[in-house]
Amino acid sequence: MQSLTRWVHGRLLAFYGRPRWPAKYEPLDELVGTILSQHTSDINSERAFASLKRAFATWESVRDAPAHELVEAIRAGGLAVVKAQRIQAVLRALTNDHARVELQDLRGMRRQAAVDLLTALPGVGRKTAACVLLFGAHVPALPVDTHVHRVSLRLGLAPQRATPEATADLLEAALDPRQYYAFHVNLIRLGREICKAPRPRCEICPLQVRCASAGAAALRTSRGGRRYTASRSSASRAAPASNSA
Numbered sequence: 001m002q003s004l005t006r007w008v009h010g011r012l013l014a015f016y017g018r019p020r021w022p023a024k025y026e027p028l029d030e031l032v033g034t035i036l037s038q039h040t041s042d043i044n045s046e047r048a049f050a051s052l053k054r055a056f057a058t059w060e061s062v063r064d065a066p067a068h069e070l071v072e073a074i075r076a077g078g079l080a081v082v083k084a085q086r087i088q089a090v091l092r093a094l095t096n097d098h099a100r101v102e103l104q105d106l107r108g109m110r111r112q113a114a115v116d117l118l119t120a121l122p123g124v125g126r127k128t129a130a131c132v133l134l135f136g137a138h139v140p141a142l143p144v145d146t147h148v149h150r151v152s153l154r155l156g157l158a159p160q161r162a163t164p165e166a167t168a169d170l171l172e173a174a175l176d177p178r179q180y181y182a183f184h185v186n187l188i189r190l191g192r193e194i195c196k197a198p199r200p201r202c203e204i205c206p207l208q209v210r211c212a213s214a215g216a217a218a219l220r221t222s223r224g225g226r227r228y229t230a231s232r233s234s235a236s237r238a239a240p241a242s243n244s245a
């Protein structure tokens, strides 16, 4: 599986190019943005995040806001009541002795320690933690969302019954951490454009020659086999790919 994963990475670089990995450090923005992205479209969650930033000047003011004000600010993202509770719970958990919202600098930590710190926050799972590291802190991590999971199982990069967490472990072990960003972004792009949930377009797929499901995934799906649903992907925040591999 490891050599296949590395082969997939190389083929996708040749096909899509190497996406530029922005060196920004805004982990709290990414954390809140990822909470807002749950169960909604990219457009709606981005609207909700922009509205939140317009309405509140600091994370402390978000934490201390009356619930109805925060709900109103993020209404565009859907499930506003639940998401407002989650955001305020996370911000309260990150409040230090001086009543400031503070997240320890993730860049100087061992990666597993950073994952442990993030997943200890209320409602933060492995995928959200990986998004915060990869997109918000420029720290290598490999978020396994519905696209990455679906395509990985179809390709045979993980066993058919592997959970997203087990799939993340396998993918991370197969690749150099410096490859995680490009692999994640390119695999999601493949999942959106070619290896789609209901009907993969194997006939135009650059991975067809070594795919365990080439030509069969669409058949299984049309017969009522396991279906996958697409959700907002962190790759929507990725920088555009260059053409150079």
Ligand code: SF4
Residues within 6 Å of the ligand: 151, 154, 155, 194, 195, 196, 200, 201, 202, 203, 205, 206, 207, 208, 209, 211, 212, 213, 214, 215, 217
């Ligand atoms: S060959 Fe088909 S099933 Fe395999 S990755 Fe490509 S589109 Fe998906």
